[in-house]
Amino acid sequence: MLKDSFGRVATDLRVSLTDKCNLRCSYCMPPEGLDWMPSAQLLTADEIVRLVRLGVERLGITEVRYTGGEPLLRRELVDIVARTTALAPRPQVYLTTNGIGLAKLAESLAGAGLDRVNVSLDTLDPETFKRLAHRDRFADVIAGLEAADRAGLRPVKVNTVLMRGVNETEAVPLLRFCLDRGYELRFIEQMPLDAQHGWKRENMVTADEILAMLEPEFDLTPDDLEERGSAPAERYLVDGGPARVGVIGSVTRPFCAACDRVRLTADGQIRNCLFATEESDLKSALRAGATDDELAERWIAAVRGKRAGHGIDDPSFLQPSRPMSAIGG
Template structure:
């Protein structure tokens, strides 16, 4: 099969295809591809023909090579920007993909669809008792594919070594504060010590580099950003601040309640100087900054004029105010076997039903391609130029989708 892709349009040339996806609520939905966005960038006008070969291409010319697999919707924390204090209904166990099913879909993604890396998310992936088995199955079949995990760190202390031996190569720990009282308020659980012990366990298991993901909330931990950075630099961790996205289960997100990338830089600059990094950013969602002592003079390019050495780096992911959707390379598999092309998509492609009805690998790959073709241009919208108050409302919370 031949294909061409650019930023304006994409076309696949192959055999016939019929695409019907399920909405997130479970209703069937037929799709008509929009012809043009408000900003004038054209999407593919005609539904392409897709056969059982080729990458996960969407109608805007992007190719997905990064697979996020949500292993469960359950979590042992109740972070206020992600989940309500109580009341969420968990998926029944029989509605979750098994270790064998996850390994098979991962194999299809790698061998048939060109996926180059996999990250396990949740909920909290460490609540899966078979997590080591899942990682081991995929690593044994594809030892060169990086396998990463995003976790809150609770329970990691006892499992880090087994995870590393199974084939886990990278780890991100969600940690918004190192103040015990603030942590308990943000997560509704007094578990900071367990998280810190988990990070220590990951370090002892050799899971470097360890990345720390942090969300700042106004009036809670936004004044603690320099303290968190100081702790991360001392420990050798790679800290990433992430703008809060409207993916909370309570749907209480507001623009006014979002600490923006510009505000994060301003808060950090109260105690540090942020300078340019030498390498190009590439397709990374994080804008990286070299961190220098306060008072360091920078030249016009953002480098220290007197050769002062960097203390380390910090990243800022401006997922709301400085969207990187045009370079998105992600495809998401939910814990109940649905493909989501975008966090904010209101449609899902059901692979579990197809998988459990006896479909072969080529049929599953075809359905996966079909679902990704309809990926929205930006944050669930067909136009990249929209006000951030107009975010598409996610049909599921982050804990149900997977980060």
């Protein structure tokens, strides 16, 4: 198993399929975009599936989440999902996406065995969307959500980042929107992972503030706090349930002590944390002819060195050099 020195066991694998994205959200990258990795640096579909298979069959991975960048931009996505869901033991397979293009692919992904999607939606106002993402694609995201629901990729989860002076007034409307459609909304504190390194704590809308916005309008009841385990979201029953809303306080309410995640970047590096400053190279060994045993040993050694926490509140904290788009969510 993938066990670190603090006794935590990684069972949740996040796999970035590409660093490319068709949006330019201000909390992730600058309006002009970034230099993408050359194709030759990216893991091939066969290499991705081999490493995922190794994680599932030998190292105890039970959940696989494909991310980006924007994973829908990866041409082999449906094939990768199908090959992942065919593994034994079968892992749960999820996708985190901005939703653009999901309207065309939702049925195919469901047919390949995808279990669920998380779609990013930070606003219900098309003009705010355009200002935030620097692209006029609001209608495409809404169409993607609707297609995922029709395809049975439920519960469709919606990820929202609230930013002061941008969209923080939309907490209540966004929750009503999701409740009306049967989606499960999760608010996520803005994290210091932007390529511009412009994150400021005072611009972040905190978990406490989000709950304070919601509580006058909804009856929120903590949902099985004892059973939260390693889940990042604190979930609440809305108006007695069964509908729920989640709040992920990555900065102010860190869940590092129960973290069960490990990440594989699009260029074949193992990362133990979004905020890690170290990576462990699997791609070079893989392309040099390493056996499954050798790759497994490298992976086990990499996870063994996982730090106790992300350290955002430590005076010595340094934002990782890679932005979110190059790490994978």
